Amino acid sequence: ILNVEQSPQSLHVQEGDSTNFTCSFPSSNFYALHWYRWETAKSPEALFVMTLNGDEKKKGRISATLNTKEGYSYLYIKGSQPEDSATYLCAFNTNAGKSTFGDGTTLTVKP
Amino acid sequence: DGGITQSPKYLFRKEGQNVTLSCEQNLNHDAMYWYRQDPGQGLRLIYYSQIVNDFQKGDIAEGYSVSREKKESFPLTVTSAQKNPTAFYLCASSINYRTGNYGYTFGSGTRLTVV
Numbered sequence: 001i002l003n004v005e006q007s008p009q010s011l012h013v014q015e016g017d018s019t020n021f022t023c024s025f026p027s028s029n030f031y032a033l034h035w036y037r038w039e040t041a042k043s044p045e046a047l048f049v050m051t052l053n054g055d056e057k058k059k060g061r062i063s064a065t066l067n068t069k070e071g072y073s074y075l076y077i078k079g080s081q082p083e084d085s086a087t088y089l090c091a092f093n094t095n096a097g098k099s100t101f102g103d104g105t106t107l108t109v110k111p
Numbered sequence: 112d113g114g115i116t117q118s119p120k121y122l123f124r125k126e127g128q129n130v131t132l133s134c135e136q137n138l139n140h141d142a143m144y145w146y147r148q149d150p151g152q153g154l155r156l157i158y159y160s161q162i163v164n165d166f167q168k169g170d171i172a173e174g175y176s177v178s179r180e181k182k183e184s185f186p187l188t189v190t191s192a193q194k195n196p197t198a199f200y201l202c203a204s205s206i207n208y209r210t211g212n213y214g215y216t217f218g219s220g221t222r223l224t225v226v
Contacts, residue, residue: 104153
């Protein structure tokens with residue numbers, strides 16, 4: 001079983017704060033890294049699919065970077081809003097066709 | 112709208128009974144997956160299917176069984192052999208087995224409680 005770690009486990013910030021969290025994964029047999037947002041009572045939703053070392057992706061106030069050589073990805077949220085409150089999951093993929101998930105970072109944004 | 116439908120949303124089972132969780136997709140995706148989530152933990156892979164009439168065990172397959180007779184359907188049976196079945200179960204699909212390129216589309220989950 002591959003080891004995919006996310007930190008911190010939970011995070012509480014004030015509205016307007018910027019924040020970031022980390023996903024660490026094996027640096028060998030890398031194929032892709034996914035980020036998902038999982039809001040309470042909803043289905044997980046794909047945020048980013050990242051495949052190349054040095055990739056940077058952005059969607060609105062959320063961005064992500066990827067370092068496959070050292071085995072980590074950062075997710076950044078600029079100017080957090082209450083609607084950003086969710087659990088953020090990363091998933092590591094080899095070319096074998098299945099994802100290994102981290103335990104997630106739960107973000108709570110207080111108004 | 113295309114998507115994945117899981118039913119039921121909540122399910123209660125008596126100890127010693129088998130129970131089947133439904134997962135249906137109308138996305139024309141080849142690959143389908145079942146994950147389990149326990150409190151404070153991430154998603155763990157139970158079974159996956161890359162194509163119709165084929166499936167493989169994931170990391171925690173013991174006590175579970177699946178079938179993939181139709182492209183759109185991937186039901187999961189939790190058998191009485193599963194020692195700790197109370198959990199949240201998520202079904203997912205992907206365009207094809209190379210999920211790295213596309214990511215997953217998820218259902219809304221089934222919460223199973225053994226009483």
